[in-house]
Amino acid sequence: GENVEQHPSTLSVQEGDSAVIKCTYSDSASNYFPWYKQELGKRPQLIIDIRSNVGEKKDQRIAVTLNKTAKHFSLHITETQPEDSAVYFCAASRSSNAGNMLTFGGGTRLMVKP
Amino acid sequence: DSGVTQTPKHLITATGQRVTLRCSPRSGDLSVYWYQQSLDQGLQFLIQYYNGEERAKGNILERFSAQQFPDLHSELNLSSLELGDSALYFCASSVTGGAGTEAFFGQGTRLTVV
Numbered sequence: 696g697e698n699v700e701q702h703p704s705t706l707s708v709q710e711g712d713s714a715v716i717k718c719t720y721s722d723s724a725s726n727y728f729p730w731y732k733q734e735l736g737k738r739p740q741l742i743i744d745i746r747s748n749v750g751e752k753k754d755q756r757i758a759v760t761l762n763k764t765a766k767h768f769s770l771h772i773t774e775t776q777p778e779d780s781a782v783y784f785c786a787a788s789r790s791s792n793a794g795n796m797l798t799f800g801g802g803t804r805l806m807v808k809p
Numbered sequence: 810d811s812g813v814t815q816t817p818k819h820l821i822t823a824t825g826q827r828v829t830l831r832c833s834p835r836s837g838d839l840s841v842y843w844y845q846q847s848l849d850q851g852l853q854f855l856i857q858y859y860n861g862e863e864r865a866k867g868n869i870l871e872r873f874s875a876q877q878f879p880d881l882h883s884e885l886n887l888s889s890l891e892l893g894d895s896a897l898y899f900c901a902s903s904v905t906g907g908a909g910t911e912a913f914f915g916q917g918t919r920l921t922v923v
Binding site: 726727729731737738739740741744746784786788795796797798799800801802 | 811840842851852853854857864865867899903905906907909910911912913914915916917
């Protein structure tokens with residue numbers, strides 16, 4: 696089955712700096728890669744996603760890049776703010792009759808210091 | 810608010826007992842997913858239903874079972890509970906059951922087994 700690895704597990708940045716979180720996946724058939732943000736004690740919330748026919752996607756301060764050949768994708772947050780502090784999860788899934796099973800990475804705890 | 814409703818929010822029960830977690834998907838969503846989040850295992854996919862039928866199965870224990878009813882709400886039944894079953898259980902829903910469909914998470918049910 697699919698295996699998703701995420702690095703780093705913790706990331707501390709100064710407010711205004713950029714943050715980058717990287718994920719690798721094992722199943723070359725995976726074609727959907729969402730990123731979720733989870734604040735303490737709350738539900739995961741989708742912040743951005745990318746499909747395998749696209750190499751990069753941007754939404755204001757966040758962007759995701761995908762390298763299908765290397766089987767890795769990354770989340771970039773620019774001009775970080777204290778409210779960006781949370782745990783971020785990457786995930787992968789693939790089209791199949793077997794449904795929409797998301798395999799998550801282990802999570803990255805991002806701390807933005809004011 | 811994602812529109813996905815989970816009850817109860819908190820549940821404390823003893824080892825060996827059985828509990829039922831309930832999920833109401835967003836209006837119009839046909840697919841429901843169950844995920845387990847524990848400190849050492851991260852977010853693990855348990856099972857997916859689409860329009861009443863099981864669509865995909867993950868690492869769900871035999872002691873656990875789920876179903877989706879005609880009104881599309883879903884229940885996750887956990888029996889012969891062990892201390893290690895203590896976790897956050899999330900339900901998510903999506904419009905369709907295929908990969909690449911955005912999944913919206915509920916607020917979760919925190920299960921504590923004592």
